[in-house]
Amino acid sequence: NAGVTQTPKFQVLKTGQSMTLQCAQDMNHEYMSWYRQDPGMGLRLIHYSVGAGITDQGEVPNGYNVSRSTTEDFPLRLLSAAPSQTSVYFCASSYSGLAGEKLFFGSGTQLSVL
Amino acid sequence: GQQVMQIPQYQHVQEGEDFTTYCNSSTTLSNIQWYKQRPGGHPVFLIQLVKSGEVKKQKRLTFQFGEAKKNSSLHITATQTTDVGTYFCALGGTSYGKLTFGQGTILTVHP
Numbered sequence: 001n002a003g004v005t006q007t008p009k010f011q012v013l014k015t016g017q018s019m020t021l022q023c024a025q026d027m028n029h030e031y032m033s034w035y036r037q038d039p040g041m042g043l044r045l046i047h048y049s050v051g052a053g054i055t056d057q058g059e060v061p062n063g064y065n066v067s068r069s070t071t072e073d074f075p076l077r078l079l080s081a082a083p084s085q086t087s088v089y090f091c092a093s094s095y096s097g098l099a100g101e102k103l104f105f106g107s108g109t110q111l112s113v114l
Numbered sequence: 115g116q117q118v119m120q121i122p123q124y125q126h127v128q129e130g131e132d133f134t135t136y137c138n139s140s141t142t143l144s145n146i147q148w149y150k151q152r153p154g155g156h157p158v159f160l161i162q163l164v165k166s167g168e169v170k171k172q173k174r175l176t177f178q179f180g181e182a183k184k185n186s187s188l189h190i191t192a193t194q195t196t197d198v199g200t201y202f203c204a205l206g207g208t209s210y211g212k213l214t215f216g217q218g219t220i221l222t223v224h225p
Binding site: 100 | 144145147164202212216217
């Protein structure tokens with residue numbers, strides 16, 4: 001079972017470059033989300049989606065764009081990378097996003113912006 | 115939004131000692147989840163608590179939900195080196211799709 005798949009695992013960018021972090025799930029989950037993890041700050045929600053064509057902002061959305069054209073995929077776009085976006089990024093999904101559903105996480109993308 | 119405080123931030127124990135991490139919310143919660151993240155890994159769901167005063171056990175792990183549903187704890191009895199990692203609480207509020215994570219407690223177990 002693949003579960004939640006994230007690519008790439010590691011990425012180094014220069015300030016101002018753009019890139020897309022990929023996330024795909026094969027569990028037919030309606031809910032998908034992106035978190036960033038920074039030391040001492042836990043996991044902070046960037047954007048989330050409760051179904052194809054529906055996205056919303058989380059706690060720290062600035063500098064990131066998302067779209068959800070299919071149930072399976074939820075890419076995260078950095079339009080102009082900044083050093084403050086150096087972090088570990090996790091994609092997570094659940095069946096519908098209702099309170100009480102457990103999240104399934106991908107293996108993460110470690111991003112460094114120089 | 116929801117505020118959550120998780121303490122301690124770090125805990126070093128000798129193998130065999132007990133460990134407890136606490137999670138406190140500024141608001142009454144509908145439920146709380148706990149996750150474990152091994153070093154270099156991703157968070158993995160451990161358990162969910164829903165009822166006031168609820169206590170659940172998983173082998174050496176005991177999870178409690180406060181009577182007022184504003185706090186929770188995770189207690190590990192007789193730690194083992196396999197327990198190392200970061201333990202997160204996650205607050206399920208009323209907002210659909212938004213799970214607020216605590217800062218996490220990093221557990222180190224010395225053999």
